[in-house]
Amino acid sequence: MRKKRFPVCGVFGIIGDYTPAKAREALATLSHRGRDHCGIIEQERLFLAHQRLTITDAHPRSHQPMQRGRFLLSFNGEIYNHKALREELGDCTWETQGDAEVILAAYERWGIACVKRFEGMFAFALIDGDKLYLARDRFGKKSLFYHKNEKQIIFASEIKAIKPFLTQVRMNQDAMLSYLSFLAPTPPHTFYQGIEKLESGEWIRFEGSRITKQRYYDVCNASHPSIDNEATALENIEERLKRSLELRLDTSAPTAALLSGGIDSALLCALASDQGKKLDTFTLGYDEYSGYDERINARASALELGVKNTEVIISQNDFNDYLDELLIHMDEPLNDPAALPLYLLMKKISSEGYKVILSGEGSDELFLGYRQYFEYLDIEKAAILHHKNWLKKYFHSNFSMNREWEWYKRIFDETLLFRSSGEKFTDLQQNLLLRRNIRDNESLRFLEPYRILFEQSAHTHPAQWYSAIDLKLFMGEHFLTKLDRVSMAHTIEARTPFLDHTLVDTVMAIDPEIRIGQGGTKYLLKQVASRYLSKEILQRKKKGFSNPYMEWLIASKRLELIKKVNNQTGLFHPEEIDKYLDFARRGRFKQHVWGLYVLSHWIQRELL
Numbered sequence: 001m002r003k004k005r006f007p008v009c010g011v012f013g014i015i016g017d018y019t020p021a022k023a024r025e026a027l028a029t030l031s032h033r034g035r036d037h038c039g040i041i042e043q044e045r046l047f048l049a050h051q052r053l054t055i056t057d058a059h060p061r062s063h064q065p066m067q068r069g070r071f072l073l074s075f076n077g078e079i080y081n082h083k084a085l086r087e088e089l090g091d092c093t094w095e096t097q098g099d100a101e102v103i104l105a106a107y108e109r110w111g112i113a114c115v116k117r118f119e120g121m122f123a124f125a126l127i128d129g130d131k132l133y134l135a136r137d138r139f140g141k142k143s144l145f146y147h148k149n150e151k152q153i154i155f156a157s158e159i160k161a162i163k164p165f166l167t168q169v170r171m172n173q174d175a176m177l178s179y180l181s182f183l184a185p186t187p188p189h190t191f192y193q194g195i196e197k198l199e200s201g202e203w204i205r206f207e208g209s210r211i212t213k214q215r216y217y218d219v220c221n222a223s224h225p226s227i228d229n230e231a232t233a234l235e236n237i238e239e240r241l242k243r244s245l246e247l248r249l250d251t252s253a254p255t256a257a258l259l260s261g262g263i264d265s266a267l268l269c270a271l272a273s274d275q276g277k278k279l280d281t282f283t284l285g286y287d288e289y290s291g292y293d294e295r296i297n298a299r300a301s302a303l304e305l306g307v308k309n310t311e312v313i314i315s316q317n318d319f320n321d322y323l324d325e326l327l328i329h330m331d332e333p334l335n336d337p338a339a340l341p342l343y344l345l346m347k348k349i350s351s352e353g354y355k356v357i358l359s360g361e362g363s364d365e366l367f368l369g370y371r372q373y374f375e376y377l378d379i380e381k382a383a384i385l386h387h388k389n390w391l392k393k394y395f396h397s398n399f400s401m402n403r404e405w406e407w408y409k410r411i412f413d414e415t416l417l418f419r420s421s422g423e424k425f426t427d428l429q430q431n432l433l434l435r436r437n438i439r440d441n442e443s444l445r446f447l448e449p450y451r452i453l454f455e456q457s458a459h460t461h462p463a464q465w466y467s468a469i470d471l472k473l474f475m476g477e478h479f480l481t482k483l484d485r486v487s488m489a490h491t492i493e494a495r496t497p498f499l500d501h502t503l504v505d506t507v508m509a510i511d512p513e514i515r516i517g518q519g520g521t522k523y524l525l526k527q528v529a530s531r532y533l534s535k536e537i538l539q540r541k542k543k544g545f546s547n548p549y550m551e552w553l554i555a556s557k558r559l560e561l562i563k564k565v566n567n568q569t570g571l572f573h574p575e576e577i578d579k580y581l582d583f584a585r586r587g588r589f590k591q592h593v594w595g596l597y598v599l600s601h602w603i604q605r606e607l608l
Contacts, residue, residue, distance in 0.1 A: 085102050
C-alpha cells in the first residue's frame with residue numbers, strides 16, 4: 001500500500017462580511033505554503049480556504065477545505081498517529097486515507113477534546129455550525145493568527161494574510177517589550193495591534209460574541225517526577241526517540257536532514273540509518289569566517305554515518321542580496337541571526353527536490369544542552385548565603401551591563417532568576433534604552449502565567465523550570481517560528497523528532513538529578529547516543545548555529561538604519577544606541593544590536 005500523508009499547508013478564512021476579491025488577494029499571500037492546490041469555499045458570511053502542498057496522494061477528494069457532515073476543516077500540519085486513530089474510531093466511513101479526515105471524525109466523536117489525542121504538528125480552523133475553533137499543537141510547530149472586529153473574524157497561518165484587513169498599522173507595545181526581553185513577542189501578542197496569535201497547546205472557540213480560550217496541554221502538568229532509575233530513563237528515552245523518528249520518516253516524499261558537527265543531527269541520521277533510511281544531509285559553511293564554520297566536523301560526521309552531505313556556502317553577497325527579502329517574509333520582528341543562513345539553506349534544499357527535512361530542535365531544552373543552565377544552577381545556590389542584605393546593597397549601588405551582575409542581583413532580591421535562554425534586554429537595560437520608564441522585573445508579567453502553572457505542578461527543581469519555560473517561549477515562539485517561516489518560504493516541511501510530546505513527557509518525568517547527572521550538558525542523551533556514535537562526535541565542543549551576522553551587518557553599512565529610524569521615531573535614547581553600536585563593533589552585545597536592527601527594519605517599512 002502506498003504511504004499517504006497530508007503535509008503542511010496554509011490556512012485562511014473569514015467569518016462575517018467580506019469582499020471575495022479582497023479575500024482571494026489576501027489568500028494569495030500564502031501561496032508559498034502550498035503550490036499544488038488552492039481550495040476555496042465561498043458562502044454568505046463564510047470564506048474558508050487552504051493552500052496545499054502535496055507530498056504523495058494528490059487525489060482531489062483529499063483536497064481542503066474538507067467537509068464531513070456539517071463540519072468544515074482547513075488544516076495545516078501532520079497528525080502522525082492518524083492510522084492508529086482510524087482504528088480507534090472503528091466503523092467510521094472513510095473517503096480518504098489522510099489525516100485531515102481523521103481530525104473531522106475525531107471531532108465528531110470526541111468534540112474539541114480530540115486535540116489531546118493527536119500526535120504531531122498542527123494548526124487548524126474547524127467550523128461547527130455557528131462555532132469556530134482554532135487550535136495549535138502542543139509546542140507551537142505551526143502558527144495560527146487571528147483578528148476580530150465588529151464585522152468579521154479573520155484567521156491565517158501567517159500575519160501577511162490578515163494585515164490587509166486592518167484599518168491602519170499600529171505597533172503593539174507589549175509585543176515590542178516582550179520582543180526586546182525574549183527575542184520574540186509572547187502570546188497572544190504580535191507587533192500588529194489587533195492581530196493576535198494562539199499560544200502553543202491552546203484552542204480558542206468563537207461563538208457569537210463569546211470567546212473561549214482553553215490550554216489543553218502544559219508540559220509541567222503533563223508529567224510528574226516518576227522515573228528515579230537511570231537505566232529505566234535511558235531505555236525510555238531511546239524507545240521514545242526511535243518511535244518518534246519512525247513516525248516522522250513514514251513518508252515516500254524525498255527526505256533529507258540538517259547536519260552540523262554536533263550530537264543531535266548525527267544521532268537522528270544514525271537512528272534513521274538503523275531504521276533502513278540513509279538520509280542525504282545538508283551543512284552550512286562560511287568561507288570568509290572559518291571560526292563559525294562547522295563543515296570540517298560535519299564532513300567527519302557524514303563520513304562516519306555513511307551519508308551524502310552537501311555543503312552550502314553563505315557569503316557577504318548572499319547576506320546583502322537576501323536579508324530584506326527574509327525580513328519582509330517573516331512579517332514581524334524575530335531576533336534570530338540564524339534565520340537568514342537557514343532561509344538560504346532551505347532554498348538550496350528545495351532546489352534539490354526535497355520536500356521534507358529533519359531538524360534537531362528541542363534537544364538542548366530537553367536534555368540540558370546549554371552550558372548556561374549549569375551556570376544558573378550554580379548561582380541558585382547563592383540564595384542560601386548569609387549576609388545577603390549587604391550583598392544586595394552592594395549590587396544595587398554598582399550597576400553593570402554584564403549578565404552576571406543581573407543574575408546575582410535577582411538572587412539577592414529573591415526574585416525569579418531564570419527567565420528563559422532567550423532573555424536578551426533586561427528590564428534595567430530597557431529602562432536605559434527606551435524613552436519610557438521600565439520598572440525592574442516588569443518583564444515578569446509576560447512569564448507570570450507559565451510560572452504559576454509551574455508552581456502549581458508537581459515539579460519543584462529549577463532545572464524543570466528551565467526546560468519548561470524554554471520549551472514554551474524560546475522554542476515555541478522563537479526557534480519554531482523561525483523554522484516554520486524559512487522552511488515554508490521554500491515549500492519544505494520541517495520535522496522535529498525531539499519534540500514528540502511522548503518523548504518530552506518522558507524526559508520531564510525523569511528525576512531532575514538524573515537529568516543533570518555529573519553536571520555536563522546532555523548527560524542522558526550522550527549515553528543513548530554512545531550506542532550509535534563515536535566518541536569523536538560525542539566529545540566535540542558545541543558551536544551552536546553561529547554565523548558572522550554582525551561582521552556582515554557592519555560591512556554592509558546597514559547599522560546606520562537603527563540611528564536613522566530612531567531619529568524619526570525618538571523611540572530610544574540616542575546615547576544608548578551609540579553605546580550599543582560601539583559595543584557591537586567590538587564584538588559585544590551583538591544579538592542585542594541585531595534585534596534593534598530587525599526592529600528598525602520593521603518600523604521603517606510599516607510605520608514610517
